[in-house]
Amino acid sequence: MGYTSGSMDKLREPLAMTSQCGLPVALEAMGERWSFMILRAAFNGVRHFEDFLEALGIARNILSNRLSRLVEAGILKREHCEDDRRRIEYRLTERGYDLLPAMLALRQWGEKWELGVPSDPVLCDAHDGKPIGPIAILAHDGRVIDCHDLTWRTRADVDADAARQAARPSAVA
Amino acid sequence: MGYTSGSMDKLREPLAMTSQCGLPVALEAMGERWSFMILRAAFNGVRHFEDFLEALGIARNILSNRLSRLVEAGILKREHCEDDRRRIEYRLTERGYDLLPAMLALRQWGEKWELGVPSDPVLCDAHDGKPIGPIAILAHDGRVIDCHDLTWRTRADVDADAARQAARPSAVA
Numbered sequence: 001m002g003y004t005s006g007s008m009d010k011l012r013e014p015l016a017m018t019s020q021c022g023l024p025v026a027l028e029a030m031g032e033r034w035s036f037m038i039l040r041a042a043f044n045g046v047r048h049f050e051d052f053l054e055a056l057g058i059a060r061n062i063l064s065n066r067l068s069r070l071v072e073a074g075i076l077k078r079e080h081c082e083d084d085r086r087r088i089e090y091r092l093t094e095r096g097y098d099l100l101p102a103m104l105a106l107r108q109w110g111e112k113w114e115l116g117v118p119s120d121p122v123l124c125d126a127h128d129g130k131p132i133g134p135i136a137i138l139a140h141d142g143r144v145i146d147c148h149d150l151t152w153r154t155r156a157d158v159d160a161d162a163a164r165q166a167a168r169p170s171a172v173a
Numbered sequence: 174m175g176y177t178s179g180s181m182d183k184l185r186e187p188l189a190m191t192s193q194c195g196l197p198v199a200l201e202a203m204g205e206r207w208s209f210m211i212l213r214a215a216f217n218g219v220r221h222f223e224d225f226l227e228a229l230g231i232a233r234n235i236l237s238n239r240l241s242r243l244v245e246a247g248i249l250k251r252e253h254c255e256d257d258r259r260r261i262e263y264r265l266t267e268r269g270y271d272l273l274p275a276m277l278a279l280r281q282w283g284e285k286w287e288l289g290v291p292s293d294p295v296l297c298d299a300h301d302g303k304p305i306g307p308i309a310i311l312a313h314d315g316r317v318i319d320c321h322d323l324t325w326r327t328r329a330d331v332d333a334d335a336a337r338q339a340a341r342p343s344a345v346a
Binding site for chain 1: 217247268270271272273274275277278279282285286291292293294295296297298299300301302303304305306307308309310311312313314315316318320321322323324325326327328329331334
């Protein structure tokens with residue numbers, strides 16, 4: 001279709017704007033050291049204040065502050081424990097769970113470039129017990145895309161293509 | 174194979190340790206606002222000091238400081254420009270390019286949960302011009318795994334399984 005490979009420098013994002021990019025918000029939620037450690041513990045199934053305290057070796061007031069911030073950001077939710085209504089649980093929201101691919105991508109980057117040793121324990125597919133694969137950039141049909149084979153297109157162009165394809169489904173090979 | 178689905182709370186990472194986790198290092202490189210904006214510009218093909226300055230609306234001394242830090246971290250490299258040896262270029266290293274899946278995962282999270290509108294321009298596969306898919310957690314065979322279908326296993330168990338399979342390749346369906 002004539003997209004020149006690797007030509008990310010013709011069309012560009014508005015680079016000076018952070019308001020139209022979701023990344024800063026995500027980094028705010030994860031970028032602070034204790035928030036990140038709390039999130040990692042939450043992904044590991046930790047739910048109670050005292051368990052976070054013990055697992056992380058964090059000061060009580062810092063834990064309390066960071067949990068509140070993560071609840072405010074909609075990443076954790078505060079709920080009464082089902083089997084003991086007096087206890088409070090902190091659980092990941094759907095929005096919180098959705099941070100996992102980003103966390104794992106950063107984690108794999110660190111394993112590859114910083115640690116030089118594979119981590120133990122290993123994060124595995126519960127279905128077959130095998131280690132998960134690398135987090136990759138995928139095409140619409142699931143092909144892994146090399147980072148040099150990306151290009152920017154205007155939303156108008158992308159939408160026009162989709163409309164054209166929808167109008168002539170038989171022309172698609 | 175009998176892995177209970179979603180049971181991330183039996184075997185756990187050592188949660189109090191950050192030294193064995195690569196994530197903090199990755200966040201240090203990306204977590205600071207200006208560093209992130211410089212990286213985003215670099216992924217968009219910006220290479221020269223004056224171009225970063227103009228594209229980002231950043232102060233000269235901050236840009237200089239952050240570029241040095243990213244070079245020290247091995248994420249950018251400082252090189253003489255090929256067609257004008259007096260000019261200096263800042264280019265992403267292989268290690269730097271490897272941060273792209275994490276950046277895109279965070280970006281997609283922000284688009285989905287914060288902005289509520291699809292971004293424009295759209296990042297597309299240069300091969301077919303279609304928008305890239307969501308960054309997902311993949312099994313070893315490329316299946317997309319739900320975040321609730323993950324489990325921790327010890328490296329010893331994973332290695333033992335791999336050795337057993339290698340010894341009996343015909344037994345694999």
